[in-house]
Amino acid sequence: MAPPGRGGSTFAENPEVAGAEARLIWSAEFDPGTIEVEALPASPGSRDAVDPAVFGKWLSIACGDDFTEHTVISDGFRRIRLDVVAGSLMQGPVCLRYRLEGIAALRPRVLPLRRLLALCTHRRFVASLFPPDPKMPRLIEMLRVHDGLGVGASLGDLAEALYGAGVYDADSARRSDSLRSRVRRLAREARAMAAGGYRRLMRS
Structure with missing residues (x-):
């Protein structure tokens, strides 16, 4: 087996395997709990x-x-x-x-x-001994935003999908501006995570 590559895992899991069944083995370089x-x-x-x-x-x-x-x-x-x-x-x-x-x-x-x-x-x-990770809800939102951007969704589409229909429209401008900024931040963080930031998750 080749040494861990840029991704940081020791082998590539089949992407078609469901998340709960996937067995990712991260390199000790990225997983300090090894x-x-x-x-x-x-x-x-x-x-x-x-x-x-x-x-x-x-x-x-x-x-x-x-x-x-x-x-x-x-x-x-x-x-x-x-x-x-x-x-x-x-x-x-x-x-x-x-x-x-x-x-x-x-x-x-x-x-x-x-x-x-x-x-x-x-x-x-x-x-x-496995308490919930308080960062998980935001990380899940980032994944959803990343997936949405990948299929061409707009900020409005993403806000509606994440926070409910009708909350991103002209009748609620103040809330819409807040949600627009929130989704924009999530999009920025999602891109950074996909560019390699995920490798720091287990060190945080």
Whole structure:
């Protein structure tokens, strides 16, 4: 497999796959929450053993040219990223050895480590460890604006689609001006995001 390209993922998912079923594996360069591990053979009966089989269809692995297993454990809505730099998750129960160094690099990995611990303990994603992202509503609006611009929609069309029919007309000039400015900002942000700004999302 070639190294991550300009897009930042380790492989290109089929664009026809539904969002909840897609398994994007972002390069650790862009996903600071990626946990680097070694997968060591587990001793029989070890309490520290992790059996990747219990993750079932949640587990996706892409093998790199350097034999690193770029791994995501995801149900389509929640995710945990691992880079297995030694050993393999495809050969039965393992004991994970974590490669952590420094303070700055540790900070974005604390929550993913807690999520992994909870997943291995309860065999499910613990909802309290995956709080809603407050940025998501605006990001969804940006995606909708980007899609609308791509098919030639006007600012008025976009405002009506996003905020309701009839709110962007001559009878509500003040509100129309406000919505025009709002949609214009969304359009500007959407273009910047499509031009590569999305690669900074996981670092914010």
